[in-house]
Amino acid sequence: MKRNVSLSSIFSLVLLAALTAGAPAPALAQAGAAQADAAQADAAIHAAVQAMARTNKQAQLWKNTGKLVKKAKAARKAGDFAKASKLAKEAEMQAQLAYSQFFEGKARFTADRLHRAVGLTPAQREQLKAIDALSRRHEGYKAYEMAERLKAEVVKGHRVYRVQPGDTLGKIAAREYGSAQYWREIYRQNRARISDPNVLRPGQKLLIGAKLAD
Structure with missing residues (x-):
């Protein structure tokens, strides 16, 4: 009987040791996930700031963009990484749209002059259609670059x-x-x-x- 109790105790101790050894795993996993979320938030905020800086060199930002970045930084500081990432991505999107809209306007102005030009070749007319398509897809900078190249070709050709x-x-x-x-x-x-x-x-x-x- 004593032998049975002894074996049972040994088994319990072994089981307890195994359970104790495995206990920190969830905590470590949570810490790793938090670090990953924090890094993701930092990357999103950095991308938003970079997009704002690029847009500021050419055009005006939307009024709410700067506020979104400030809120994202505050959420990051408070440990709400998901909210920080969401706000930063929204700010980046706004900055990119403002940048695209600025060049869309310039592209449309040049394209309008080209549409009213006389003497364009069929190939140049096709390029003009491609410029219009880029503007409709809100690819403002690409449309602007293509419109300027076509204008130079028309003027010099x-x-x-x-x-x-x-x-x-x-x-x-x-x-x-x-x-x-x-x-x-x-x-x-x-x-x-x-x-x-x-x-x-x-x-x-x-x-x-x-x-x-x-």
């Missing part, structure tokens, strides 16, 4: 036109730009080649470029 018998600047303008009223644009582009806008020689080479709307 010219093709050679050989004057035909009976041509006048008005007739060429009507054929190339859709209206004779743009004859002055052709004259402006070819001042070094045209001494008298009323006199053209058959075979004479003129540079014809797109006319960008004012």
Whole structure:
């Protein structure tokens, strides 16, 4: 009987030791999770601050963006890491939207001038459609960059036109730009080649470029 009690006691001690050894595991897991949450909150706040700094160089931030970051930092200090991350991500999103909206406006202004331009090639018209699509997707900076490249191409790009018998600047303008009223644009582009806008020689080479709307 004593032997049985002794074996039972030994078994209990072994079981207790095993349970005691395993007790800190949940606490360690919780501590690790808290550290991960804190790191995530710090990263979110840092990303928001960086986005705000980038936007501030070009455009105005939304009124609420700075307040969101302050609240995120306060939540981080109080140990509410989930709230801190949520607020910081919202602030970052607002900063990114403000940045995109600024360049969307610039892209739309340039695109509007290009839409009203005369003499664009089919390829340039396709580029203009792509710019409009980027603006609709709120990819403001990409739309702006593409619009500026296209504008530079339109302004600098010219093709050679050989004057035909009976041509006048008005007739060429009507054929190339859709209206004779743009004859002055052709004259402006070819001042070094045209001494008298009323006199053209058959075979004479003129540079014809797109006319960008004012």
